[in-house]
Amino acid sequence: MSEFDLINHFFKSTTVNRADVLLGIGDDCAILSPPDNKKLAVSTDTLISGVHFPESASAEDIGYKSLAVNLSDLAAMGAEPAWVSLAISLPEANKVWLKNFISGFNELAEKFNVALIGGDTTQGPLSVTINVTGFVDPDKALKRSNASPGDFIFVTGDIGDAHLGLKSILNDNFNNRLTNQQISYCEKKLNRPQPRFDAGNQLKTFSASAIDISDGLLADLSHICKASNVGAVLNIDKIPVSDALLNYYQDKPDWHSVLTAGDDYELCFTCPKSQSFEMQKIMKENNVTVSCIGEISENTEIICKLNNQKLDFEQTGYNHF
Amino acid sequence: MSEFDLINHFFKSTTVNRADVLLGIGDDCAILSPPDNKKLAVSTDTLISGVHFPESASAEDIGYKSLAVNLSDLAAMGAEPAWVSLAISLPEANKVWLKNFISGFNELAEKFNVALIGGDTTQGPLSVTINVTGFVDPDKALKRSNASPGDFIFVTGDIGDAHLGLKSILNDNFNNRLTNQQISYCEKKLNRPQPRFDAGNQLKTFSASAIDISDGLLADLSHICKASNVGAVLNIDKIPVSDALLNYYQDKPDWHSVLTAGDDYELCFTCPKSQSFEMQKIMKENNVTVSCIGEISENTEIICKLNNQKLDFEQTGYNHF
Known part of the structure; x- marks a missing residue:
């Protein structure tokens, strides 16, 4: 299975749609419409197997936790979550693992209405890097x-x-x-x-x-x-x-x-x-x-x-x- | 050297300052001010040692190329580059390597006036994940x-x-x-x-x-x-x-x-x-x-x-x- 098939199959299976995502996954870039009266809050975190989650952790828990620790930075800034980009490095193109990962990820994304707007899958040791964007009033950050x-x-x-x-x-x-x-x-x-x-x-x-x-x-x-x-x-x-x-x-x-x-x-x-x-x-x-x-x-x-x-x-x- | 010292030392040594970065590296999130009349173009790419660059590549070249391939997605969308987040996974906290990496990264960031607004360093096999944001008129994308x-x-x-x-x-x-x-x-x-x-x-x-x-x-x-x-x-x-x-x-x-x-x-x-x-x-x-x-x-x-x-x-x- 090629990188593109992986992206198409699993990244597109996320379920949150937002009106401010003008163009989602599938082009060189996503195109997003920020709100007029707010500023953007942005944070990035990498999670590595055996360091940030136990090697025995289930794919669903890894998907959930990877998003959770990034959203946590938005919460700590008083921001309202909106968009997320997801880069996964995987030892092999394991369909079942990816399906379960996205399932855990989706569970939390739905809870806070966060749309997946970009992704990259590469072959390598298991790690996940996520970039989240939220909206914030800078006077209240x-x-x-x-x-x-x-x-x-x-x-x-x-x-x-x-x-x-x-x-x-x-x-x-x-x-x-x-x-x-x-x-x-x-x-x-x-x-x-x-x-x-x-x-x-x-x-x-x-x-x-x-x-x-x-x-x-x-x-x-x-x-x-x-x-x-x-x-x-x-x-x-x-x-x-x-x-x-x-x-x-x-x-x-x-x-x-x-x-x-x-x-x-x-x-x-x-x-x-x-x-x-x-x-x-x-x-x-x-x-x-x-x-x-x-x-x-x-x-x-x-x-x-x-x-x-x-x-x-x-x-x-x-x-x- | 702790993760925080690494971030403070090297990520803060980037040299591009932009008026639309209201709060840069060092808090839970960066705070950014998008332009009123544009939409955002966003892309993410991971580069893995031995896959996306030769294992023998110099730290400076890796820093340059990691940013270049991400900016390339903005160019292919007709977007104007603005902000970048950088997540590096490193086998060890090597000061010389990081200094050279940031030097190559800065060279390109300065050329296109891209501000580093977030970063994360983790211990693991060498890989770089970058998230870039640019401004675009959606009718002209x-x-x-x-x-x-x-x-x-x-x-x-x-x-x-x-x-x-x-x-x-x-x-x-x-x-x-x-x-x-x-x-x-x-x-x-x-x-x-x-x-x-x-x-x-x-x-x-x-x-x-x-x-x-x-x-x-x-x-x-x-x-x-x-x-x-x-x-x-x-x-x-x-x-x-x-x-x-x-x-x-x-x-x-x-x-x-x-x-x-x-x-x-x-x-x-x-x-x-x-x-x-x-x-x-x-x-x-x-x-x-x-x-x-x-x-x-x-x-x-x-x-x-x-x-x-x-x-x-x-x-x-x-x-x-």
Whole structure:
């Protein structure tokens, strides 16, 4: 099967049609019509087998996750998703694998109305590179540089479950500390992260900065601090964790692991104190769980406190090299 | 060195700044301001070491070619280049390699005023995926579906030299048939193809269809024919070839090789007979060499003729699988 047949068969089987896609897959370029009153938000991420997803991951989960981690960047900017380009490198032209990959990809693309507008398939070790474009009002973008001393620091959802999911897949012996349901929940957090548009959309009306937690809470928060030229005091014991994680650590979480494990794709964001009550109220009305875990400081270091005692943590997340 | 340091060091060392890039590399997304009166043209291509460039290719040439083949898609659509996202997969964080890669990339980016707006570096076998965006007037886009029976078929420049360059690099014994200057010319055609914006820009005012020759003239022309639901009669002996190619084949070109060899990145395009004289005049005024090599037919097959004799050629180009 030739490259062209592959593209025609599988890339064209995506199901989202948008009126702003004037010419889709099949020519030298796609032609797109951006909205008059918005700017574009664009992000690119590569996922490599064995690095960004387990080698044992199903084609459907890889398709889902590849799109999810890219959309997550749009959510962290407060952007509305629109278009996606997809480049896949595959060891062989495996029809069944591609069909399942596109099926997982489509499931998420349909949920957020994202149209596939370009693609390339090449022969090589399994990897996926995705480029997403969304629409944003630049005055309301959740830039990393928006944090100010005194702002509260929040996270959405629970932190650390994706890492437990990875432990499970890598055959960690859970010694019956987790129920099958909890194991399945953690593996789903790893393989099918949810881009937090629910939170990003609401945050746009506040003076917020945001980042998605891909490399670990501490590493990602440090990007906000660096871009805003500020520091942070983090109350470790306020970091929200699931019952599954508490069970795994027998109620004494390994905070270093929770702080440095990536792949949760929750949002870490800041909000001025004066707007925090209103922000939390609106999040609650929209069923988005957020937790206050610290405060931005003037000093440019990140201080971690456990029960008000200062701790030393290496300020690093997942290091790709 | 961490992923972030790599991105900061090398991706930020690109030198093209554009007023329509409101927020560049360093946040979750770039923020871009599209022009009011244009649509967007978008294309994605992956280049894999040993497939799309020789394993021996220099980092500078890889940087140049990766951008060139993507910009070539914009040229083939009649679009004006603007923004580029770059995802590199590297076996190791090699500073010297990255510096040279970005140097080759910048050389071309500066030539066409393309701003790097996003990047991702991952550890893995060497590959480059690029996403380019340009501006286009959709009424003037050089769509593959624009060809009509009776249109003349043209190509820019000479065909087949990039393939000779590959032969040279793979240690083909040229038996002194080519001068060192000719060998160097052919290798440059392979490693540093020129996106034909000079031709694409002029073609916009005509009822033209166009494609860039990446997979071979016959394969790429067949994409125009398929999209336009037409066929073609190709006069093989009218295909423009260089003195280097004539020397290599001792004045008897291997036309099958010329028709199926890819990587020239010249444009193959169609133009109505009634507009061809004017088009050729304008091309000449702009120092763009174009050659008429055949005519679009109603019948949906591609017929190849040599000295008015019909030939049989397998209608295929480079097959990635």
